[in-house]
Amino acid sequence: MSTKITATALARDAKEFLAFKRAMGVGYQRAEFVLDSFVRFVRDQYGECSAPLERVVTEWTARIEGRKAVTVGNEFGVVRQLCLFRRRSDPHCFVPDHAVAPVKESTFVPYIFSREEVLALLDAATQHEGRSMWGAMLRALTLVMYCTGMRLGEAVRLHMVDVDLRRAILTVQRSKGRSRILAIRDDLAEELREYIRHREKVLTTSGADDPTTLFIRLDGSTLTVHAASNALRCLLRELGLKPQRGRSGARPYELRHAFAVHRLTAWAEEGADVHAKLPWLSAYLGHQNVLGTEVYLKATPQLLQLASERFEQHSRRKRRLR
CATH class of the missing domain: 1.10.443.10 (Intergrase catalytic core)
Known part of the structure; x- marks a missing residue:
């Protein structure tokens, strides 16, 4: 049986969900904006009539044509978290599959100052x-x-x-x-x-x-x-x-991107192990984890060329030792 919701019930659940997250120390300001948008959409489309949650999520995700996949994916993730929260009190509550908005990684390529x-x-x-x-x-x-x-x-x-x-x-x-x-x-x-x-x-x-x-x-x-x-x-x-x-x-x-790429390039030119340096750069930049810093490894052709040359040198040494 499909899960049905109303705008009022959804607004109440969203409020409880935000309180739960913030009690754990998560700010969730952006998520609050997304959830307010979701509730408004349901109210505009269905008033106070009940509607299948699965249909509502699908319609809301596709409400604006031509949006960037990463934007849709980020907003969808917040709504999916709300559905998972609702499942705590309703084991049969619908939770959308990730396939509804599959792209999670941004394809944005920053401009790197020379x-x-x-x-x-x-x-x-x-x-x-x-x-x-x-x-x-x-x-x-x-x-x-x-x-x-x-x-x-x-x-x-x-x-x-x-x-x-x-x-x-x-x-x-x-x-x-x-x-x-x-x-x-x-x-x-x-x-x-x-x-x-x-x-x-x-x-x-x-x-x-x-x-x-x-x-x-x-x-x-x-x-x-x-x-x-x-x-x-x-x-x-x-x-x-x-x-x-x-x-x-x-x-x-x-300028922040340039700092990171120029620092990584300098390390590569010095012959340092760039991957071993990533945690240091990540901490200096204030990233939550090293994954946010790894994107700079592919930011410029120069850095990729250096990596390619290093790999080729390593391969030649191994062939000579055989």
């Missing part, structure tokens, strides 16, 4: 003069993102207490549920010392109280993620690395 493009972006940031965005600040922000692989939000939210230039470490506070300490090179530490001297002058000139955040605007106020993202995107458009309109092309987030 070193020349990073230098061009850094030069453009240094020369920028705006009403609130200023060159020294954008230069330091760009350097922090590229030299540490920080996410834009992590870099923008750094506070002065998170910066220990004597020991050359930066502390990322509670990002993605955890904090991490990042060692930095001496040249980046020196760049940050120079920026902090400029920062003190900006605060003196503006007469503003120190907001305690590392990155500030010309009026002395705290830099926001939105403002930083807009400024960096404008620089990318000016350099021709991003179209004048639309969301395609390079993004500020790509």
Whole structure:
């Protein structure tokens, strides 16, 4: 017998499911958005009439034509988890098969800045003069993102207490549920010392109280993620690395990808065991596990070529030993 549900019952179950997940320490903010969408769909389609859960899930998954498979798969996973939760109280509750949305891995290929493009972006940031965005600040922000692989939000939210230039470490506070300490090179530490001297002058000139955040605007106020993202995107458009309109092309987030790929490439060129290094890079980037870092192994032809050459050298040595 098929499982039947109503929008009201589904909303109640979704609320209990979210409370259950959060009691275990899972934020589930994105999942809440997905479940709200699912409940609204059921209410719009069926009102308060009961409907077969199997049909509802299938219709909801296919409600928008042409969506990316990974997006459908991620949303479907949340709804399937809800169905599994409902089975706790109803052993016969329908649970959709994974075949409804089989693709789980993203096919998105990030844009990887070349070193020349990073230098061009850094030069453009240094020369920028705006009403609130200023060159020294954008230069330091760009350097922090590229030299540490920080996410834009992590870099923008750094506070002065998170910066220990004597020991050359930066502390990322509670990002993605955890904090991490990042060692930095001496040249980046020196760049940050120079920026902090400029920062003190900006605060003196503006007469503003120190907001305690590392990155500030010309009026002395705290830099926001939105403002930083807009400024960096404008620089990318000016350099021709991003179209004048639309969301395609390079993004500020790509500095994180460039850091990872350039670091892996340097290790490969040094002859290091790249796979053995992955856990270190994963921890530095703040990934939940090493699987999130492995995607960078296939990010550039250069890295693949190095891997191919290493494998060929290894094969030749084995043939000579026979």
